[in-house]
Amino acid sequence: MSFRLTPVLTATWGTDRSWTIDAYHQAGGYQALRKALAMSPDAVLQLVKDSGLRGRGGAGFPTGMKWGFIPQGDGKPHYLVVNADESEPGTCKDIPLLMATPHTLIEGAIIASYAIRAHQAFIYIRGEVVHVIRRLLRAVEEARAAGYLGRDILGSGFDLDITVHIGAGAYICGEETALLESLEGYRGQPRLRPPFPATAGLYGCPTVINNVETIASVPAIVRGGVEWYRSMGTEKSPGFKIFSLSGHVARPGQYEAPLGITLRELLDAAGGMREGHELKFWTPGGSSTPLFTAEHLDVPLDFEGPPQHGSMLGTTALQIFDETTCVVRAVKRWCEFYAHESCGKCTPCREGTFWYAQIFDRLEKGLGTAEDIETLLDLSDNILGRAFCALGDGATSPVTSSIQYFRDEYIAHYEQGGCPFDPVASTVFAGAGV
Structure with a gap:
């Protein structure tokens, strides 16, 4: 490995009765x-x-x-x-x-x-x-x-x-x-x-x-x-950090490393992607941060790196998805979470997350139209910066970033009459670039 883990907070997790x-x-x-x-x-x-x-x-x-x-x-x-x-x-x-x-x-x-x-x-x-x-x-x-x-x-x-x-x-x-x-x-x-x-x-x-x-x-x-x-981390982001790797990796778990480490290095520590599969997309800091793809494997994971590439470090919850994952379905599940957890105090978040969930449900069932993509982007523009707190802003992140990187996959959902990853709806995913 070209880096080293820095167990400080996690150093004694494996000791006998460490909680005492x-x-x-x-x-x-x-x-x-x-x-x-x-x-x-x-x-x-x-x-x-x-x-x-x-x-x-x-x-x-x-x-x-x-x-x-x-x-x-x-x-x-x-x-x-x-x-x-x-x-x-x-x-x-x-x-x-x-x-x-x-x-x-x-x-x-x-x-x-x-x-x-x-x-x-x-x-x-x-x-x-x-x-x-x-x-x-x-x-x-x-x-x-x-x-x-x-x-x-x-x-x-x-x-x-x-x-x-x-x-x-x-x-x-x-x-x-x-x-x-x-x-x-x-x-x-x-x-x-x-x-x-x-x-x-x-x-x-x-x-x-x-x-x-x-x-x-x-x-x-x-x-x-x-x-x-x-002595650890970077000049502007010093110290150590717990990075949570979940999803399609060989060894999911918590990895404590210096800030500034990359996903490529963390994947090396975690044994790579599950055997026979490739990275498709991932979150650098939880579901409320814009998605990254395989092209972002070498982005430094500190407080400066992800923002320079359109995302955020967030909570360093790295959710890793391989090529078998439908990005529309994944974002749908996140949107349903945000709609459920909205406190309802402000209109942009309360109404916006509700309509997110409705549109994604329609798309996933193959009942969507070309206008749905633009509606999702328009909804995002009306939520971002207008919600009472960061929940609304965070809800827009997976939506806008997934459309940015996987628009073809959205199009395939309404052109093929269903989710391309659902064997009942389609056995071939043509033209989606996955």
């Missing part, structure tokens, strides 16, 4: 917390700024800068909220991390809370992952019993408690302001911004909201230092 505090201690756990508590909160914040850590939830915003937006000396409570509502199709990195090493997140949450001077933190986790919830709750109990939570943590004078809040299964609550609404007991719908959570977040108080992987990366940065962290 004893196993975490044996791997050096909570040493970073002791180091951080010996520093001033401002020094910890500056360390994270200097590291260049960027948000792992999809947006890639500099984490230290986000923490720095919290006003100090305002007399209000400050809150840290960890977004563990991982729900997007194909995205699978936070839940495995919590399953294997929940104390990594807890230690990171304590350090982050100390840096922003918060005395209450929340972990908002999706309600479907009951086994992970139980493991996380137990880890919080272990941390409290060991003196890492509660009053006067390790004799530092710093007080903190962590509450695990279980969501009700709504994808929209992965949007940070909808998450806050749900956390406060209201219906999960996005808030109008400004004001932003940094000044008026949970209960109207200054709040930092970060993804699980973001916060879990903090202990390693404190322990290893800025120079060590920046």
Whole structure:
């Protein structure tokens, strides 16, 4: 291989009972917390700024800068909220991390809370992952019993408690302001911004909201230092990242590697495509990022590479599809998901995703027309940039990109009277260029 994996967050996933505090201690756990508590909160914040850590939830915003937006000396409570509502199709990195090493997140949450001077933190986790919830709750109990939570943590004078809040299964609550609404007991719908959570977040108080992987990366940065962290990745996207490979690959799973790695290199690590098949299309960052094809195998997977080629790094959920996959059917399934998960607050998303689902259903059944393609593009233009939050924008990504790269396949659906990949409808896919 021309690259190396960088197991940091995933380094102990294979050890015996890795989720327990004893196993975490044996791997050096909570040493970073002791180091951080010996520093001033401002020094910890500056360390994270200097590291260049960027948000792992999809947006890639500099984490230290986000923490720095919290006003100090305002007399209000400050809150840290960890977004563990991982729900997007194909995205699978936070839940495995919590399953294997929940104390990594807890230690990171304590350090982050100390840096922003918060005395209450929340972990908002999706309600479907009951086994992970139980493991996380137990880890919080272990941390409290060991003196890492509660009053006067390790004799530092710093007080903190962590509450695990279980969501009700709504994808929209992965949007940070909808998450806050749900956390406060209201219906999960996005808030109008400004004001932003940094000044008026949970209960109207200054709040930092970060993804699980973001916060879990903090202990390693404190322990290893800025120079060590920046020795991985690229100049503008330093550090390590968990890349989730799913679909038609020989060995699906989570691969932790430096930012800037390519899909070609990751496929080498994963044993390549399944035997006898070739790559057709893939998502670089989950179903809400524009599709890539085989021509993008060497695009650097960092926060700069995919945007230069019309997509996004997103959550690094790499869904891999081979030549047996109908792109129209795949996008149809994603559109049905977005239509189902739309909170209904804004018209572009509520109506647009509904009509997406209707048109794709018609196309897949062979009842579509040439006008459907232009209607899909027109719908996308009316959703993109006009929805209340990013759910609407994300829903347009697979639609417009799939038409860009596979228009012939769309045409074949209505010209052949059905899906070319359905043996009942057609045994030959002619002229689609697949």
